[in-house]
Amino acid sequence: MPGPASNGIPDSPLARMHPMAKIAGVCSLGLATLVWPDFTMGLGIVVILFVAAALARVLRPFTGVMFGFGIPITLMLLFIQGCYSPKNTKVILDLGFAELGLEGSLYAAKIVVTLLVFLGSFYLTNKTTYMGRLVAALTQIGVPSKIGYLILASLNVVPQMQRRIAVIEQSQHARGLETGGGLISRTRAFLPLLGPVVLSSLTDSQERGMTLETRGFGIRRVRQTSYLEVVWRRSDTVMTILFTVFLVLALVLGCLSRTGLVTFAIQWGGRA
């Protein structure tokens, strides 16, 4: 099934990892960053994610996504939280029109790294997982195959629409629409595309559903087999255990540090 990631996934340890183990990783890393009192842990994880992306040979698009999202969101949050957070007491930079406060900046940094960890780990999972494998893994752990199909179908809709839109745009140019034409004329040409594109992808899905039905997809009381074998290997067990332990440790240490019993987070001169 042609999907967002049906092929062209370079072979790597990450690509061979069981999809469920990767999902465990996304949850574990993200939650750990969330409960950790400051941004240092998240920053470390982001660095590790970059290494992982390099190993999985998707460093270039990964960097693009992380910076494309990270830079604007950092600037925005730094501006809002750093300059206008009510918690601000210590001024670290005078911008003239506003003062950048330490507490707000730390808070902004924490939000940014948390978002980046979730985004990055999710992006890596998505980039290194053939969607068919993910769905096969889901059905393996007992998710009904209909739900699996729903997931696949909805994941398919977007790239399918993108392809459609690309072709229709070709045809618009072939009928004289300037590529560089004014924003208004391009928007005017683009908006009407959405109707037929959505409509046709809906009818496509309906037709696909019907062909599946005629090939016995909806059959009951039969244990369906899967063409894609997704094996859970020892390394997956190890990774899942590591992820779990990591999350538990982060939770415990994070809570302890919040209650003030122990201090792990670096003292920045104020509380983030």
Place this chain on the structure above:
Amino acid sequence: MKIDLEHLEYVYPHGHRALDGVNLTLEGDQPVALIGQNGAGKTTLAKHLNGILRPTKGRILIDGVDLATANTAQWARKVGYVFQNPDDQLFLDSVRKEFAFGPRQLGFDQDLIARRMEQVAGLVGLADRLDDHPFDLSPTEKKFCAIGSVLMMDTGTVVFDEPTCGQDKAGDDRLAAIIARLRGQGRLCITISHDMKFVARNFPRVVLMQHGRVLLDGSREEVFARDDVLEQAYVTPPPITRVARQIGLDGPVFTVSAFVDAAWRAKSGSRNLSLDTTRAKGVKQ
């Protein structure tokens, strides 16, 4: 109009070499048919004629001007291209809007658009469906809607990609009329088709492609006489042509009447025929 393709090569981003050194000159007002098996590269070639695809190597000259000097939207003034799949082309919510889209982009004035609308709608048989949604048209009507929307632009060259699929005889006749009209107006019509009966009947010139190359280029009589090459390219001449050849009639024939004439000539020339030609007179194609 004159279109020159020089050493044209095109490699798709995934690495498939779809055009592998095409040299071809298309000119005048004689309709040209582009034939060849699935995947021969016909659509890829056609998409080069107005710059939707840009050659990996080689160049295209339109009336002597290198196509690389302008974008597709500018070439749309000279070359109209009807997509293989009308769903790739139609996106507005009425046939009328579809028809008006091209000429509007090219800056035709309202009067001219209205006048052409009337002519073209009649020609493609959608005069009373102008306010319908293209989505509600039958597949054949959709195809004609796509054709109409390109004819509206009044281009010197028109390229039809597979206009004859899934169409009944009425559709074929309408298409033949459109092609004849274009020729009458001195326009160049290039048509991709798998329907050899349709090709033989309507196109004096035929270009045969395989594996991204031009195998044969000539009059339909020349091309359909080359059984060996046609077979190698997985193209089957029209049935009547094959029958005529089988029984040894002179030259390729493409219509029933030509067949009958040839058969009579052969008989009066007292050649030994394995067919009773009097019977063929009653046959209608």
